[in-house]
Amino acid sequence: MNEFADPSTQRQHFRHLEQARAQVIELLSRQAVERELMQRTVSENRRQDVVAQLVARQHQAALETRLAHFHPADIAFVLESLDPDARDLAWALVKPERRGAVLLETSDAVRRMLVAGMAPDDIAAVVAPLDSDDIADLVGSLPDDIGQEVLQRLDNADQAEVRSMLSFPEDSVGSLMDLDFVAVREDASLEAVLRLLRRRKTLPPHTNQLFVVDRGNQLRGLLSLTRLLLADPESEVAAEMTRDTIFFYTDDRMREAVTAFEKYDLVSAPVVNLHNQVVGRITVDAIVDEIKERASTESLRQVGLSEEEDLFAPVTQSARNRWPWLGLNVLTAFVASRVIGAFEDTIAQLVALAVLMPIVASIGGNTGNQTMALVIRGLALGQLGAAQLRKMLTKELSIAALNGAVWGSALGLFTLLLYRNLPLTLVIAGATILELMVAALAGVFIPLLLQRFGRDPVMGSSVILTAITDSMGFFIFLGLAATFLI
Amino acid sequence: MNEFADPSTQRQHFRHLEQARAQVIELLSRQAVERELMQRTVSENRRQDVVAQLVARQHQAALETRLAHFHPADIAFVLESLDPDARDLAWALVKPERRGAVLLETSDAVRRMLVAGMAPDDIAAVVAPLDSDDIADLVGSLPDDIGQEVLQRLDNADQAEVRSMLSFPEDSVGSLMDLDFVAVREDASLEAVLRLLRRRKTLPPHTNQLFVVDRGNQLRGLLSLTRLLLADPESEVAAEMTRDTIFFYTDDRMREAVTAFEKYDLVSAPVVNLHNQVVGRITVDAIVDEIKERASTESLRQVGLSEEEDLFAPVTQSARNRWPWLGLNVLTAFVASRVIGAFEDTIAQLVALAVLMPIVASIGGNTGNQTMALVIRGLALGQLGAAQLRKMLTKELSIAALNGAVWGSALGLFTLLLYRNLPLTLVIAGATILELMVAALAGVFIPLLLQRFGRDPVMGSSVILTAITDSMGFFIFLGLAATFLI
Numbered sequence: 001m002n003e004f005a006d007p008s009t010q011r012q013h014f015r016h017l018e019q020a021r022a023q024v025i026e027l028l029s030r031q032a033v034e035r036e037l038m039q040r041t042v043s044e045n046r047r048q049d050v051v052a053q054l055v056a057r058q059h060q061a062a063l064e065t066r067l068a069h070f071h072p073a074d075i076a077f078v079l080e081s082l083d084p085d086a087r088d089l090a091w092a093l094v095k096p097e098r099r100g101a102v103l104l105e106t107s108d109a110v111r112r113m114l115v116a117g118m119a120p121d122d123i124a125a126v127v128a129p130l131d132s133d134d135i136a137d138l139v140g141s142l143p144d145d146i147g148q149e150v151l152q153r154l155d156n157a158d159q160a161e162v163r164s165m166l167s168f169p170e171d172s173v174g175s176l177m178d179l180d181f182v183a184v185r186e187d188a189s190l191e192a193v194l195r196l197l198r199r200r201k202t203l204p205p206h207t208n209q210l211f212v213v214d215r216g217n218q219l220r221g222l223l224s225l226t227r228l229l230l231a232d233p234e235s236e237v238a239a240e241m242t243r244d245t246i247f248f249y250t251d252d253r254m255r256e257a258v259t260a261f262e263k264y265d266l267v268s269a270p271v272v273n274l275h276n277q278v279v280g281r282i283t284v285d286a287i288v289d290e291i292k293e294r295a296s297t298e299s300l301r302q303v304g305l306s307e308e309e310d311l312f313a314p315v316t317q318s319a320r321n322r323w324p325w326l327g328l329n330v331l332t333a334f335v336a337s338r339v340i341g342a343f344e345d346t347i348a349q350l351v352a353l354a355v356l357m358p359i360v361a362s363i364g365g366n367t368g369n370q371t372m373a374l375v376i377r378g379l380a381l382g383q384l385g386a387a388q389l390r391k392m393l394t395k396e397l398s399i400a401a402l403n404g405a406v407w408g409s410a411l412g413l414f415t416l417l418l419y420r421n422l423p424l425t426l427v428i429a430g431a432t433i434l435e436l437m438v439a440a441l442a443g444v445f446i447p448l449l450l451q452r453f454g455r456d457p458v459m460g461s462s463v464i465l466t467a468i469t470d471s472m473g474f475f476i477f478l479g480l481a482a483t484f485l486i
Numbered sequence: 487m488n489e490f491a492d493p494s495t496q497r498q499h500f501r502h503l504e505q506a507r508a509q510v511i512e513l514l515s516r517q518a519v520e521r522e523l524m525q526r527t528v529s530e531n532r533r534q535d536v537v538a539q540l541v542a543r544q545h546q547a548a549l550e551t552r553l554a555h556f557h558p559a560d561i562a563f564v565l566e567s568l569d570p571d572a573r574d575l576a577w578a579l580v581k582p583e584r585r586g587a588v589l590l591e592t593s594d595a596v597r598r599m600l601v602a603g604m605a606p607d608d609i610a611a612v613v614a615p616l617d618s619d620d621i622a623d624l625v626g627s628l629p630d631d632i633g634q635e636v637l638q639r640l641d642n643a644d645q646a647e648v649r650s651m652l653s654f655p656e657d658s659v660g661s662l663m664d665l666d667f668v669a670v671r672e673d674a675s676l677e678a679v680l681r682l683l684r685r686r687k688t689l690p691p692h693t694n695q696l697f698v699v700d701r702g703n704q705l706r707g708l709l710s711l712t713r714l715l716l717a718d719p720e721s722e723v724a725a726e727m728t729r730d731t732i733f734f735y736t737d738d739r740m741r742e743a744v745t746a747f748e749k750y751d752l753v754s755a756p757v758v759n760l761h762n763q764v765v766g767r768i769t770v771d772a773i774v775d776e777i778k779e780r781a782s783t784e785s786l787r788q789v790g791l792s793e794e795e796d797l798f799a800p801v802t803q804s805a806r807n808r809w810p811w812l813g814l815n816v817l818t819a820f821v822a823s824r825v826i827g828a829f830e831d832t833i834a835q836l837v838a839l840a841v842l843m844p845i846v847a848s849i850g851g852n853t854g855n856q857t858m859a860l861v862i863r864g865l866a867l868g869q870l871g872a873a874q875l876r877k878m879l880t881k882e883l884s885i886a887a888l889n890g891a892v893w894g895s896a897l898g899l900f901t902l903l904l905y906r907n908l909p910l911t912l913v914i915a916g917a918t919i920l921e922l923m924v925a926a927l928a929g930v931f932i933p934l935l936l937q938r939f940g941r942d943p944v945m946g947s948s949v950i951l952t953a954i955t956d957s958m959g960f961f962i963f964l965g966l967a968a969t970f971l972i
Contacts, residue, residue, distance in 0.1 A: 295781030354840035
């Protein structure tokens with residue numbers, strides 16, 4: 001984004017910017033409301049309407065100037081913070097030549113909404129000035145038919161590059177690489193490399209090293225800018241480069257790249273094809289975006305929400321987004337209810353059972369979620385091999401037994417004080433121990449099984465776990481009660 | 487960590503490394519088991535024991551060689567993946583001069599465990615070769631008394647720097663900055679700067695720009711390495727530097743730095759004190775660690791677990807870690823149970839109520855968690871100003887009403903088919919609508935209130951929400967039933 005970085009947006013301390021951004025959001029929101037009011041009063045008083053329009057236009061000009069000084073990432077932030085009316089207003093104020101850069105910074109949901117109002121010709125005009133990797137990023141997030149129409153309007157070279165980027169699987173390093181990099185030969189002198197660079201006038205952002213390749217464009221090593229600056233200009237690239245380096249294949253998963261960047265504190269790394277030819281570069285800004293994206297969606301996915309929900313999408317659309325998991329939840333809650341239904345006679349004989357059974361289920365749900373959060377984290381960090389897994393399972397079951405004994409006794413005591421019924425006391429204590437062990441098993445195995453079957457181990461995990469701990473909690477408690485009390 | 491980066495660890499494709507790491511973990515785990523077996527058989531057969539020890543020593547030498555070729559981050563990974571026995575074994579195999587670098591890469595929990603077995607003198611010897619910012623990082627994560635003892639054993643200059651770093655609040659930019667940076671004067675020529683750099687022989691890792699300061703060490707601008715390489719060596723720093731730049735104060739929150747690095751794709755940024763004097767640098771590797779750390783702990787915090795739990799901590803310690811929130815959960819489940827207890831007579835008259843009531847509570851819990859995940863995300867992204875909040879609340883309440891009507895009707899239908907009781911059907915449909923609205927309110931306000939009272943908006947949020955949706959679900963459903971059915 002460096003080419004758009006207006007100095008005045010990066011001035012001084014970035015907190016000023018936050019204030020400016022908040023003001024613009026406030027102004028735009030107010031304007032959207034004013035416009036609506038204006039439209040309502042149009043028929044009532046024509047003259048008042050003209051004045052209002054003049055005032056609105058003045059505001060608009062002022063806003064346009066302020067937006068023009070914002071970094072594209074800040075404009076994207078403003079757009080994401082606005083409801084659809086104000087968002088349209090703001091989008092109209094962004095200069096056409098900056099729209100591509102702004103689209104690159106928005107979330108997919110907001111991007112699709114902004115683009116939905118544009119003709120394919122306009123979209124093509126907006127994206128054409130961008131690099132082909134950025135175009136691929138944008139086009140890849142559009143609905144297929146619109147994406148194809150936009151592609152057909154690009155020139156042939158761009159089209160070919162974009163199509164090749166789009167052919168990489170989602171979440172692969174290839175799909176997120178940067179095609180712009182500087183390659184040099186082993187036998188060149190540093191002096192010659194410096195001359196080459198000066199002719200280029202500029203380096204791609206995040207260039208901390210040059211890629212050393214042979215005639216066949218195969219990766220031979222890396223030359224850091226630091227060496228280039230500090231070493232004797234007469235020396236050869238081969239003498240100053242690092243031969244052993246981390247690189248990625250285009251079909252490596254981004255997850256692997258994230259781990260490597262995090263561990264080895266990288267800024268950039270070469271991406272090669274199956275013939276070890278350098279085809280691109282992966283840079284730390286893509287890694288930061290990737291981590292941030294995953295981080296901000298994990299809790300959403302846990303409750304079965306897709307990562308893409310726009311905060312200001314229409315109510316009906318958002319409501320429907322939640323239906324699949326809500327429907328599953330209704331179904332599993334119904335199953336849990338049938339478990340209770342099977343013990344209706346038992347409950348009819350001892351209503352205290354109905355009063356106490358949700359306690360067992362609730363504790364199971366919460367402790368199961370604790371175990372599951374630890375397992376999901378272990379999976380994400382790659383710490384759960386077969387040996388570790390066995391240890392962890394034993395450990396979680398032991399914790400469940402211990403905590404079940406401690407808190408089961410506490411619950412037993414409550415029960416004894418309330419109902420003066422010793423057998424009932426023993427039943428609730430025993431049920432708590434068993435339920436916590438079931439919850440530990442569910443917490444360990446749900447994410448593992450989801451992953452084993454090629455699913456996201458986080459998606460909906462919390463809904464599935466609660467379904468199991470609820471049904472089993474009721475079954476264990478009422479089953480023990482029916483056996484020993486009635 | 488660059489000084490320790492052994493070329494052979496970074497060789498070729500990093501997947502080889504993953505395999506090597508897995509092998510080492512496997513070997514170490516097996517050795518720990520063998521050692522234990524050996525100790526048990528000591529008295530039984532002395533000769534067999536000697537042979538076993540010899541074999542073990544051979545293994546140990548081979549392992550030591552392999553570990554010596556690992557990057558400190560990979561050794562840290564191995565240590566974190568091992569149970570305590572094998573971990574001690576592995577720690578003993580790490581060369582003393584690399585232990586400081588390894589400690590820097592481990593999680594706090596594992597770090598404390600490794601250090602617990604060392605004398606303050608040994609710890610001081612291990613950390614002394616590190617930079618003072620890294621020493622501060624390590625010492626800050628040790629128990630206070632041990633930290634002080636270690637500090638007293640360092641030389642005076644290091645001690646002063648470390649103490650000053652430790653005086654910055656946790657999570658501030660100052661506490662995580664890097665003290666090593668290169669500063670130059672505005673009136674120097676690029677040629678002179680180049681000479682200065684060549685005398686240094688090396689640049690601090692992640693140096694993509696030099697800091698331009700005046701005589702009073704106040705920040706004047708930034709000179710990128712790219713400009714230094716590409717511009718005419720005769721020209722002055724003042725002509726090639728950027729004057730308007732992003733910088734941080736030592737007491738800025740890391741959260742702000744993360745946002746700025748993510749938005750503006752930074753690699754490094756200067757950190758200044760209140761007099762605008764440059765005192766350090768914040769680099770993208772610290773930002774990546776920070777994001778990763780937050781990401782991997784969010785779901786843990788949601789269920790009330792601290793981020794620090796070691797996967798292989800002893801059972802009793804882990805069990806006790808979970809007590810505060812488990813206790814809260816028992817308490818709130820008890821409250822929910824008392825709500826039901828208040829309707830014991832009603833349930834005694836119509837046992838179907840006991841069968842159906844958990845459905846209402848379960849749906850409330852899950853939809854409330856969905857809303858809450860969206861709010862927590864909005865807060866994290868800074869998208870929830872006052873205006874947005876009002877919009878979001880209205881939207882979530884509308885979704886709750888809509889989904890309540892849809893799924894409440896579905897539940898009503900189930901109920902009608904099962905119990906042929908129209909009033910009961912209407913009660914469960916009405917209760918579902920009301921419960922979903924309560925869940926939406928709880929989902930919006932729990933994280934907001936936690937934040938308002940200066941708490942982490944994520945910590946335990948899920949436990950608190952379930953407490954509210956359970957109690958309210960039972961109250962609404964049984965209350966409606968008591969009013970209209972009995």
